[in-house]
Amino acid sequence: MTLAFIAIYRFGSFVVLPGIDPSALQELSSRTEDGLLGLLNMFTGGSFAKASVFALGIMPYISASIVIQLLGMAIPYFQKLQREGESGRRKINNITRYLTIAITGLQAPGYLATMVPQEAIILFTNSPLLFKVYASAILVTGTLFVMWLGEKITDGGVGNGISLLIMIGIIAYLPVSLKDEFIQALETQSGGLVAFLLEMVILVIVIGLCILLVQGTRRIPVQYAKRVVGNKQYGGVRQFIPLKVNAAGVMPIIFAQAIMFIPVTVAQASGSESIQGFFAPLADYTGFWYNFMFFILCVVFTYFYTAITVNPKQMAEDMKRNGGFIPGIKPGRKTAEYLDNIMSRITLPGSLYLGIIAILPGIVLNIKPSMSPGFAQFFGGTSLLIMVGVVLDTLQQIESHLLMRHYDGLMEKGKIKGKSSGSMM
Numbered sequence: 001m002t003l004a005f006i007a008i009y010r011f012g013s014f015v016v017l018p019g020i021d022p023s024a025l026q027e028l029s030s031r032t033e034d035g036l037l038g039l040l041n042m043f044t045g046g047s048f049a050k051a052s053v054f055a056l057g058i059m060p061y062i063s064a065s066i067v068i069q070l071l072g073m074a075i076p077y078f079q080k081l082q083r084e085g086e087s088g089r090r091k092i093n094n095i096t097r098y099l100t101i102a103i104t105g106l107q108a109p110g111y112l113a114t115m116v117p118q119e120a121i122i123l124f125t126n127s128p129l130l131f132k133v134y135a136s137a138i139l140v141t142g143t144l145f146v147m148w149l150g151e152k153i154t155d156g157g158v159g160n161g162i163s164l165l166i167m168i169g170i171i172a173y174l175p176v177s178l179k180d181e182f183i184q185a186l187e188t189q190s191g192g193l194v195a196f197l198l199e200m201v202i203l204v205i206v207i208g209l210c211i212l213l214v215q216g217t218r219r220i221p222v223q224y225a226k227r228v229v230g231n232k233q234y235g236g237v238r239q240f241i242p243l244k245v246n247a248a249g250v251m252p253i254i255f256a257q258a259i260m261f262i263p264v265t266v267a268q269a270s271g272s273e274s275i276q277g278f279f280a281p282l283a284d285y286t287g288f289w290y291n292f293m294f295f296i297l298c299v300v301f302t303y304f305y306t307a308i309t310v311n312p313k314q315m316a317e318d319m320k321r322n323g324g325f326i327p328g329i330k331p332g333r334k335t336a337e338y339l340d341n342i343m344s345r346i347t348l349p350g351s352l353y354l355g356i357i358a359i360l361p362g363i364v365l366n367i368k369p370s371m372s373p374g375f376a377q378f379f380g381g382t383s384l385l386i387m388v389g390v391v392l393d394t395l396q397q398i399e400s401h402l403l404m405r406h407y408d409g410l411m412e413k414g415k416i417k418g419k420s421s422g423s424m425m
Contacts, residue, residue: 002157006168012045012054012142013169017135019123020051020116027117034266036283036290037372039257042383045169051116053142056107058165061147062258064099068092069308090364097147104143107265108136158401159394163250166310167390170383177374199371206360206379210388213353217247219345220339222324239324241315243343248305250389252351253358254299255305257382260290291362295355302351312339332410357385 016022032041032049041048044057072078072092081088112132124131146165153161185196219240263279281289316336325331329338361376361383377383 002153002159002164005153005157005161006164009046009146009149009165009168010172011309013045013052014050015053017051017053017055017138019121019135020102020129021120021122022050024117024120025049025051028120031115033373036261036285038313039285039377039382040261040264042173042374042377043166043257045172047169048115051120053288054146055111056104056143057147058143058150058162058170059258059261060104060107060143061096061150061162062099062104063262064253066255066258068096069304072189073304076168076199076304090371097144100147101140105136105141108139110265111139112136118160131416158397159243159390163254163348163386163390164394166223166254167370167386170387172375173383174378177372177378178370181375184370199375203379207388210357210385211247213350213357213385213393214249214392216390217242218245218342219243220342222319222326243339243346244347246302246354247310247343247347247350248302249393250303250386251305252298252354253382253385256358259297260294286362286365291359295359298355298358299351302354303347306343306347309341312336312343315339332412358382368422 016025028051029049032038037048040057040059043059044054046056046058068078072082078092079364081092084091109132112135121128121131147162150165151163153159153164154159181199182196186193219242221237222241240324260282263282267275267279267283280289282293284290285294313336315338316332319325319335320331326335326338330337360379364379365371365373365376
């Protein structure tokens with residue numbers, strides 16, 4: 001089912017909006033070859049440059065999720081919904097969907113007005129307003145359909161559907177980026193292939209660093225007291241809680257990237273040269289201000305998402321209920337405070353590490369401006385981190401499915417440590 005939905009998503013990225021001549025989109029393709037628009041095009045799997053029905057992709061849904069989670073920290077109504085369990089989660093999901101419609105409805109006219117060339121429009125040429133209305137409706141529907149695909153993959157497939165669809169769009173760009181960089185190396189008169197091989201070695205090293213970031217943990221020892229029930233003895237063993245250095249996974253960098261897309265969206269929708277000039281530094285992903293803001297957002301969202309996903313108080317209560325305690329720490333409140341302090345300390349280097357890898361493509365392009373911008377995005381950054389994080393999480397879920405059905409798993413030795421490996425039990 002997962003593969004079928006992914007195939008539908010990839011097929012939809014080639015379906016051009018009705019009323020647009022695909023052969024006249026060369027200007028749009030050239031504008032999305034590099035820069036922040038190129039990164040947005042990569043996230044949508046090329047749909048953005050093709051003016052397809054999925055041109056806006058899943059990013060409006062990501063933006064809506066960010067807004068709802070921020071409201072959950074400030075507004076009591078959303079905090080109440082978060083405590084209501086499954087019913088509250090359904091209500092939050094519905095609010096997120098409605099907000100996605102509103103955000104996409106604002107982005108669609110701006111996309112049509114500023115990105116789609118007028119010569120490419122072949123339907124309702126005498127009524128531009130009518131064209132914008134029906135094309136915007138199709139773009140909103142396309143985003144909702146992509147959101148539905150992601151939710152169905154999460155519910156009945158393998159992996160997190162939203163993250164998986166983003167990853168598929170990025171992977172679709174990898175062969176083209178490798179080909180462009182290789183051709184450029186061949187055209188270089190001296191040392192081109194050697195430089196290309198060196199780039200590939202560095203790329204492998206960066207992938208290894210990303211894996212360390214995703215899987216790195218600190219183990220906290222937990223001692224379980226002895227209990228005698230009838231004739232059997234329980235407890236008395238020592239176990240470990242693996243607290244992840246980056247418990248938030250790839251979500252902070254997805255959220256941070258969605259925030260960085262906002263200036264581009266505002267500039268497109270305004271159509272004002274002064275506003276576009278004001279936001280220009282935040283649209284240049286090789287510039288200082290873009291990378292500085294991106295780095296700060298990665299750090300902030302790492303702490304934010306860790307606070308949402310890791311609950312030291314609940315972990316302390318579970319340990320106390322099962323007769324466990326951390327040696328030298330009193331059970332209950334003291335244990336929760338100790339775990340919270342440990343998480344704050346190990347999250348700091350993890351967030352800084354995440355931020356450095358996130359801005360690595362901009363650093364690489366400043367060191368070697370001649371490198372293909374698409375290939376540079378795979379030197380860390382949003383692209384590589386999402387690929388590594390989602391692939392490891394998906395492999396871990398696949399192995400869990402196999403083991404549940406009494407297979408040996410994907411590997412003969414060891415286990416794949418994915419996102420859920422940091423859970424307490």
